[in-house]
Amino acid sequence: MAVNVETLEKLERKMTLTLPVNVIQSEVDTRLKRLARTVKMDGFRPGKVPLSVVAQRYGYSVQYEVMNDKVGEAFAQAANEAKLRVAGQPRITEKEGAPEGELSFDAVFEVFPDVKIGDLTEAEIERVTAEVDDSAIDRTIEILRKQRRTFAQRAQGDPAQDGDRVTVDFEGKIDGEAFQGGKADDFQFLVGEGQMLKEFEEAVRGMKTGESKTFPLAFPADYHGKDVAGKQADFMVTVKKIEAAHMPEVNDQLVKSLGIAEGGVEALRADIRKNLEREVKFRLQARNKQAVMDALVAKSDLDLPKASVQSEVERMVESARADLKQRGIKDADKAPIPGELFQAQAERRVRLGLVVAELVRSNELQAKPEQIKAHIEELSASYEKPAEVVRWYYGDNRRLAEVEAVVIENNVTEFVLSKAKVNDKSISFDELMGQQAAA
CATH class of the missing domain: 3.30.70.1050 (Trigger factor ribosome-binding domain)
Known part of the structure; x- marks a missing residue:
């Protein structure tokens, strides 16, 4: 030949x-x-x-x-x-x-191309840190209390307040015509928790049992009900029942109901801190990993194989169709999704895949068995039966491969951070978790 x-x-x-x-x-x-x-x-x-x-x-x-x-x-x-x-x-x-x-x-x-990675000591990367403070633990306890609250009917004549559970009848009309989903009887919601549109909540807040009120409501342009999105409606609402919330006290009884047999409130706070610190660690890793990957893209020079990019585009299109199918969209598997939508993202993924593979190969950053084991144990620790979750991971090679990929990325992240010019920045727990700080 x-x-x-x-x-x-x-x-x-x-x-x-x-x-x-x-x-x-x-x-x-x-x-x-x-x-x-x-x-x-x-x-x-x-x-x-x-x-x-x-x-x-x-x-x-x-x-x-x-x-x-x-x-x-x-x-x-x-x-x-x-x-x-x-x-x-x-x-x-x-x-x-x-x-x-x-x-x-x-x-x-x-x-596949020769991958050229620039001088990583010249790369500038912002590395974020965050701490679990007492206020984060306090807010978590408040969430746990809310999940276990009970309701008791308010006295006749007491107005509806934030936190109350109200039972109402309502009917809405647009230009005098009723519309689908605009009418309900014995409908319950919690005042002040964003379950209803703002105008609806404002109308009900302060009303008393037996009262009725008519008020205008403007549906947002991006409202999920397309037939009414962007339109103005007139609603009539009648309050039939108002129930005040009772929050359980933070005491040994609450602690035991949460599955902590000994140690009381301090044991509960310690358990919450441990879980939040685990979540903070994972979120910091993800955020700092993203910063490292951005730096690697900027520092790498390589041509991309068109075949690899096209395969990634096709994979992402199929993933989008699967997502649509999961949401119950009819004929999702035939949805005309143009590949161009994913071109830039696919190119970035292929580029990063090649750069990371080169770094792993040339610096021996492969995932070690003990690293994979430690990561799986950490993922499993927040579950009620960690040993079963560990067995679940080890029982499927695909799940193991996913963990291995995460560990490799973590190794690459730590390697790059050890070389680069790192600017450390402390951020609040709320900012990391994507929440607004409590007022």
Whole structure:
């Protein structure tokens, strides 16, 4: 087999493969004979079908299979001998004018690029830190109390206040016409918790049991109900019941109801702190990892294999369709989602994948078994039965691979931060968690 490789442009290469016809024919004959021993055809006993009849029926498909296999083998062997790292599948076409007794093919393909990473000591990266303070623990306890609150009916004549649970009848009309979803009886909601649109809450706040009120309500332009989005409605609401919330005291009884048998309130606060610190650690890792990846993109120089980018685009389109299907969108698997929407994101992912792989290879940043084990144990610690969660991870190679990828990224993050010019910045717990600070 003679092999010739030429560069077309950037990462694109062309390889010419030459195969003897007799090698192809010999393999075709072998497969047809094997097929003749098992094939079933009308008028013949099994295993007694003449080879000429088998060849007539199956010859073309067998020859096609053999050509594919032999050319594929020849390509893989030639790429291996030339030490080429092939990206994606080659486009193979048969050439005309080959010498007698031979078949020639052109294989056009891409190779993975040489990755050049700039001087990481010149990279400037902002690394954020955050602490779990007492106010974060206090707010978590308030959430736990709210989840266990009870309600008791207010005295007749008491107005509805924030935190109360109200039961109402309402009906809305747009230009005098009722609309779907605009009417309900015995509807309950909590005042002041954002469950209803602002105008609705403001109308009910201060009303008393038995009172009715008519008020205007402007639906936002991005309201989920498309038929009423951006329109003005008139609502009539009648308050039928007002119930005041009772929050449980922070005492041993509450602590025990949360599954903490001993240690009282201090044990509860310690448990909450431990869980919040675990969450803070993961969020800091994610945020600082993003800063490192941005720096790597800026410091790397490489051509991207079009085949890899296209594969990533296709994967992201399929993921988008799966997301639509999960949301119950009809015919989501046929949704016309243009790949261009994901082009830039796909290019970034491919670029980062190649850069990270190069850093891992050249600096031995692979995930060690003990790192994977420690990460899984940390992920499992917040569950009621951690040992079962650990077994769940180790019971599936795909789940293990996902953990391994995270650990590798963490190793790369720590490596880059150890080299770069790092500016440390302390941020609040609320900012890290994406919450607004309590007033």
